[in-house]
Amino acid sequence: MKRISITGGTGPATTLTLVEAPDLEPRPGEVRIQVRAAGINRPDLLQREGRYPPPPGAPETLGLEVAGEIDRLGEGVTGVAIGDRVCALLGGGGYADQAVVDARHIFPLPDDLDFVTAAALSETLSTVFANVFEDGRLQADETLLVHGATSGIGATAIQMAKAAGARVIATSRGKAKADAARALGADVSLDARSDDLEAAIKQAGGVDVILDMVGADYAALNQSVLRPGGRWSVIATQSGARAEIDLMRLMLRRIVLTGSTLRSRSADEKARLITAVRQQAWPWVVAGKVRPPIEATFPLSDAGLAHLRLEAGEHIGKIILVVD
Known part of the structure; x- marks a missing residue:
């Protein structure tokens, strides 16, 4: 070989x-x-x-x-x-x-x-499902915020959320990427280089779930735009792993902060996850909604x-x- x-x-x-x-x-x-x-x-x-x-x-x-x-x-x-x-x-x-x-x-x-x-x-679908739909509990008619929206994970998250009937707000760097995220299905697509992200997300009504690949630089933003009962799922820390968290805000708004990796899970846990993905999300792939x-x-x-x-x-x- x-x-x-x-x-x-x-x-x-x-x-x-x-x-x-x-x-x-x-x-x-x-x-x-x-x-x-x-x-x-x-x-x-x-x-x-x-x-x-x-x-x-x-x-x-x-x-x-x-x-x-x-x-x-x-x-x-x-x-x-x-x-x-x-x-x-x-x-x-x-x-x-x-x-x-x-x-x-x-x-x-x-x-x-x-x-x-x-x-x-395989990696993208499983990661998004575990963090957005299992840990994040995204439901139809809720709003998902995706940071890094034109990455492989981000693009898949947009498509999966739309297939599930959710609304998507996307952030990415530059006009070309913002346009690409919109073409992928994002309802609101923001340019992190030029847009006031906090103001624009709040004007759009805030969010219920965040898929965060940025980390420290967006920690304050995420705490500000989450609705009561919101879920914030961290899967990468490209801007740094240490951030300031306002615990009182988390308490008062009942915000859930979670994070995970996929690779380190046991074979049995991966098998459980993949079974769930095949049952609930793979039909979107078969139907051409997630590509x-x-x-x-x-x-x-x-x-x-x-x-x-x-x-x-x-x-x-x-x-x-x-x-x-």
Whole structure:
């Protein structure tokens, strides 16, 4: 098999190198996937830099989501067959032409869904569902505020919230991104570089749920615009992890502050989550309502260039590695 290795352990994108490795064999309860495409996510950048080590037992190879065809079944696996087209949520190992994964962590692809788009779904869909719909308890006719709205996660959150009948307010950097968020379905799309975010969100009526990938810089804003009973879900801290929280405001407004990561969850918890996603959100994918935009594709051998594209921060949607 071929996979991407981080030469020297950690470092810049230029340390990513395509190498050969022994073929993978699925263990009991696992399937092996012939990978056709793999999604790139910001945690991959952090792992490459040595700031986000894989959990115990996970592969050292980067990559949290793939799409392809099952080509081998581990002992005891039922309900799927060799040749099935799937996408999968991984603990690591996606930057390769083979991946093994718990058979409970896969999604079956509808016929009209190509591998590149499918590779953008597993991590994003599961993250948004866990944080917006489970922890955030977003309901139809409520309002979701999405920071970083044109990222892969942000774009997926907009589409999922709209599919659920919710209203969406989006923030992003620059007019082009604000226009893109509006095109994705945001009811109100704000340019964080030029708009008065607090005034505009309050004028729009405030929000019930916040999906926050920014962190410290937006902490005061988030506390100000949440309605009573609001839910604030933190999934990244790109502007910093330390913020001032007004506990009295949280008490008086009954605000719930929560946060989570996906990768560190147990296999059983991921299986539970994926079952819930398949039941409640996957029908939106099948119906074509949730299809994250693809910013760019790169050959597997150019994983370093793909990382540089993501690091530049100008992308709209997902960046995908394609395996020939």
